[in-house]
Amino acid sequence: MNADLFLADLEDKPARLRALAAAVTGSWAATDTDRPILLFGMGSSHYANGVAAARLRAGGRPAVAELASTDLLPRVPPGALVVAVSASGGSAETLDAVRTSRAQFARSQGARTQETPATFVALTNRAxxxxxxxxDVTVPMLAGDERGGVACRSxxxxxxxLLSLPGAGLDPATVTRAAEATEDLLARRDAxxxxxxxxxxxxxxTHVVAPARRLSSAQQSALMLREGPRLPAVGCETGDWSHVDVYLTKTTDYRLLLLAGSRWEPELLRWTAERASTVVAVGADTAGAAYTLRYRHDDIDDVRLLTETLVAELVAAEAWRRRL
Incomplete structure (x- = not known):
């Protein structure tokens, strides 16, 4: 892992997102996606899978995201679409989940040869x-080689x-707007x-919160602070924060990155104001925040989803480089 190359990977985000925007609508063209979907992954792959599965379910599609390391793998039904996500294509737990699921499906299918087989898809940077x-099928991430050793662009x-799957609701133009938003944050970072x-x-x-529909942003932001500069950081859902994280505002020097957009923010902000916690808000003007960071297109929720982790990533990159 390399701090300078991690920063270079972040600086390459706009160009990579623009290339993805040109290709994302064709990602699933060769795959029958009108079937139940099971998503496997670890770490940031699982974070992304969780949001994608929730979006698919909200759109009426049966979809489940599971940690590939679970001992309680779901039984793969006939005709299912199993999407295994690994940027490197070599995550041991994800490989094991695919092998185990294929073997279980083969045993359960037995002599029932009329049943539609499950299709296994690798979503990866490494074809x-x-x-x-x-x-059976490979869908490319098109994130390129992340030379810093951190899964950031991927x-x-x-x-x-994943959100380009039918029923997940992604407007392909959003990816281009996310490239523009990312470019804006990078261009103004000195400020x-x-x-x-x-x-x-x-x-x-550091603590990070985001709405449930963008929970992956809080999880990934905290991971970037842990993985690069090895700093303690925790991600949480905004509404759940009042049930699981609020307690630390009473006993610690509490620093919160608020990724805006949850209807449950007023309760959180009441506690942080009463206990003089430090809040940095990203993506919307927020009363009581010590600092509010806005960026291009941040009024579009899916742009936030594809952009906002860059804030913590750049904080992590600079802290990592200072520690060397």
Whole structure:
């Protein structure tokens, strides 16, 4: 892993997103997607899978996201679409989940040869990787080689490709707008990054919240702070925060990155104001925030989804480089 190359990977996001925008509508053209969907992945892949599955269910499509490491793998029904996500194509747990699920399906199908077989899809950056060899179809992420060793671009690309599934509701033009939003944040970082870093990186770590429909943004943002500079960070859903995280505002120097857009924010902001916690808001003007960061197209929720993790990623990159 390399801090300077991680920063270079982030700076390459706009160009990679523009290339993805030109291709994303054709991602599933060779695959019959009108079937129940099961998503496997680990880490940031699972974060993206969780949001995609929720979006598909909200659109009336049966879809489930499971950690590939679970000992309670769902039984794959006939005709299902199993999407295994791994940027490297080599995540051990994801490979094992595919092998196990294929074997279980073969045993359960037995002599019932009239049943429609399940289709296994590898969503990966490595068409030549082991995951692709285990699956029937490969769908490319088009995130490119992440030379810093951190899955940053592949996270956004996984989201965009999964949300291009029929029923998930992604407007393909959103990917281009996300490229423009990302470019805007990068171009203005000298103006906002030092202050945001100062506010968020406290002695007791950093907390990140996002609405349930964008929970992956909070999870990925916290992961970026843990993975690169090895700083303590936790992601949480905005409404659930009042049930599981609020307690720390009483006893710690609480620093919160608020990824805006939840209808449950007023309760959170009441507690943070009463206890003088530090809040940095991203994506909407927020009363009581010590700093509010806006960017191009942040009034579009799916642009937020594909863009907002860049804030924590850049904070992580600079903190990582300073620690070297």
């Amino acid at each position: 030549d990787g082991e995951l692709a060899s285990l699956c 996270f956004q690309h996984t989201l965009a490709v 906002w990054l030092p202050r945001v870093s100062e506010l968020l990186l406290g002695p007791d770590g």
